[in-house]
Amino acid sequence: MGVLGSQGGAISFPSARLTVSPSSSQIFERESVSLSCEDDDGSDGWRVKRNTSRDAAVTCGAGWGTLSGSTCDISSMVPFDSGVYWCESSSASSSSSSSSSSINISVSGGSVILQSPVLPVMEGHDVTLHCQTKSPPSKLPADFYKDGSLIRTEPTGHMTIHRVTKSDEGAYKCSIQAGGESASSWMLVSGQQELPFSAATGLYW
DSSP, X not given: OOOOOTTOEEOOOSSOEEEEESOOSXXXXXXXXXXXXXXXXXXXXXXXXXXXXXXXXXXXXXXXXXEETTXXXXXXXXXXXXXXXXXXXXXXXXXXXXXXXXXXXXXXXSSEEEEOOSSOEETTOOEEEEEEESSSOOOOOEEEEETTEEEEEETTSEEEEOSOOGGGOEEEEEEETTTEEOOOEEEOEESSSOOOEETTTTEEO
């Protein structure tokens, strides 16, 4: 649980789950991303929305992304696509809405990103962070930082935190010599299966 992979990640909510692939909070510019809304009933009544620097609660297909059922595909991400993404019931009224948990995505135009969980990591589980370069080779020695302080240097560019606790929560980034430095991403640690969420702010309470 918590180790990044190509299958994407999902978190449960009373009504819906938002799944993103690739499952990383940071994405290189021009990469493609797929976001899907799912619920236990297999309903198609969910749509992906986002808040970015230029969009406010705009639904996929309305000027951004390609909508197919409850799945939204973005073929070529740009920095303006950075923001908070979530699922919302397509039948929800403005006075009463049903929303999923959010996913924060940051699109980088740089040469290095930190691949970290888009979803809260459960206490007691392991999590692996990858320092990824845009061009091969990708498994280069990397320095990993938490809240601005160096944690350690890893020879193959990935760092595993075993049996995560709340003290591991914080802002992580990485750097590769002669390759550059990633942006920071916040890793949230949870001891609960579900977290209340405000879609308007993109924050967990």
